[in-house]
């Protein structure tokens with residue numbers, strides 16, 4: 169996908185790259201898992217304790233084998249990561265949910281509800297069993313229950329687990345078996361970095377499990393500038409980039425040609441509290457840079473979506489979400505995680521905001537599509553025909569092109585004030601709630617084969 | 631401006647070298663150490679604390695101010711008597727087993743230190759045995775534990791259990807915090823909850839004076 173923004177200049181990308189090379193060669197990255205050290209040693213990298221130093225030559229060798237795109241299959245649909253479309257993916261790991269101003273802890277009921285919304289969504293392309301931990305399910309069964317429930321309710325490609333080695337092994341087994349495949353990509357493993365400049369053991373164990381099964385990986389940095397990376401955006405990008413590249417190099421040494429994604433969801437940090445400030449202009453800048461850097465290395469890219477720190481779906485949430493969801497679409501990011509519904513710096517899902525964010529995705533797609541200029545859209549013939557002082561409402565051209573050219577939604581209030589008042593004076597948030605109820609009442613579970621049902625049953629019986 | 635004011639103002643700006651120099655100057659001029667402590671260093675730090683609470687000062691600014699204060703403390707410490715510095719208490723801090731988040735843990739530790747507590751920070755991924763060991767070694771007033779994952783909250787519960795089994799629960803107060811932790815959970819496991827670093831200082835102060 170072509171990088172369309174001029175916010176990050178080519179020479180800035182090159183300078184960030186040069187700084188990154190210095191970090192990789194002179195500072196090193198800690199890999200807190202002995203098996204990894206052996207891999208690096210075997211390929212001639214300098215290793216001191218758990219610290220690995222990566223040379224430019226080794227980096228370039230590894231980057232050569234990274235696929236520029238790959239197909240990720242789900243039960244009934246598939247997506248291409250690295251193609252022309254920005255793939256839209258769910259949020260991850262929320263601790264609480266809110267609707268109608270009430271907040272509660274997550275459980276299996278909410279897991280099912282959000283998964284149904286993802287399945288019935290026109291903009292959501294994939295599923296994620298990490299959306300929340302179903303806390304009412306016995307602890308040793310939570311992960312597999314979540315994954316099996318996702319497969320029972322959904323038809324789109326599914327993210328796997330990397331939370332423990334066992335979670336990774338189980339999710340790979342379940343996803344491959346359910347899809348009855350050996351070679352296709354049917355699971356995506358998210359490998360978080362331990363900023364600054366480290367990877368922890370659990371994530372690396374999971375990396376090996378995914379590589380063993382030839383399943384794609386996404387590297388995910390989420391540093392807090394000033395706390396776990398330099399406070400300056402350039403410095404943050406340099407350390408984030410070094411973490412990304414170190415992980416990508418490892419993946420290619422373990423399994424040359426393994427599909428990987430360059431993922432960054434670093435935002436700002438509010439130093440009044442040292443807490444993440446994800447709904448920020450800096451998040452937008454980092455997203456632009458992520459697209460540019462990933463493109464520079466020829467690796468598919470990933471960013472965050474409509475990110476907000478606000479605690480309720482209010483004007484702050486709307487501004488924060490717009491600021492952070494527009495950049496991935498106009499910069500050509502290949503995958504957007506945490507696309508819809510996030511509040512409270514990743515901790516809270518608002519159902520109403522989820523529905524509103526779906527519309528925001530549609531608006532962003534429309535924005536990124538740009539202006540379609542051709543004879544038909546310029547419509548000089550029509551302009552001639554209607555002439556000065558005429559009108560276009562009754563024209564066939566209007567009826568034909570309205571839906572194609574204009575992105576509308578029933579959610580947003582556009583009617584006249586009095587009309588709106590007479591209809592109950594409902595805000596976009598009120599309407600979003602109603603829209604959600606309608607969607608849920610119409611949801612139909614996909615048809616599974618007898619074998620698939622039998623296969624999922626033990627995981628669902630808790 | 632008095633030299634005390636001068637020290638306090640430099641402290642608030644995090645001017646480590648100036649605070650050191652001015653403190654030395656005050657000592658050389660024959661000012662009593664305890665007066666330098668209370669009227670300059672602690673006065674400056676208290677002001678910093680107030681401004682932080684009001685959102686006027688930022689975390690890194692508070693931390694460099696604390697560093698500046700320490701540079702002055704080093705000079706007057708040998709001149710102070712035993713009772714001059716009031717140690718608020720001793721706290722052992724740890725992120726529980728399986729959890730690697732430590733930004734909140736470190737922030738709470740630093741704020742407690744700023745409020746006069748002695749803090750022993752055991753860091754991330756801490757086994758209950760290590761906490762027990764540390765309690766035996768340091769005899770603290772408070773154990774502070776952090777958990778940021780829904781899945782590691784249970785490690786918090788297990789750690790409290792281990793403290794009870796080791797017969798140490800009556801000797802210490804347990805404080806907990808972290809994004810998924812709340813008051814209800816804290817009460818369930820027999821601990822005291824705080825939602826942020828400021829509240830943590832208030833709760834800790836209350837617990838040691840109780």
Ligand code: B12
Pocket residue numbers: 260261262263300301331360361362363388389390391392396441442443444512513514515728729730731732733734735737738773774775776777778779780781805806807808809810823824825826827828830
């Ligand atoms: C930064 C971060 C990371 C960094 C951690 C870096 C580090 N050195 O700490 C990295 C990238 C490594 C990371 C990794 C992971 N993370 Co993380 N992380 C966060 C994030 C964005 C911010 C946490 C933070 O530092 N906040 C800033 C500090 C200042 O605030 P705080 O920690 O809340 O602390 C304050 C209070 O809670 C309280 N407090 C805290 N501890 C204590 C202790 C005591 C005694 C007291 C009194 C008070 C107290 O006072 C503090 C100061 O005011 C949160 C989301 C969020 N908004 O909280 C997710 C989050 C906690 N992570 C999450 C997850 C899932 C993970 C990973 C599993 C995978 C992933 N998504 O990357 C791994 C897990 C690794 C592991 N085994 O622990 C989830 C948890 C989901 C869940 N339901 O459990 C969250 C909610 C994000 C999400 N939605 O996915 N993470």
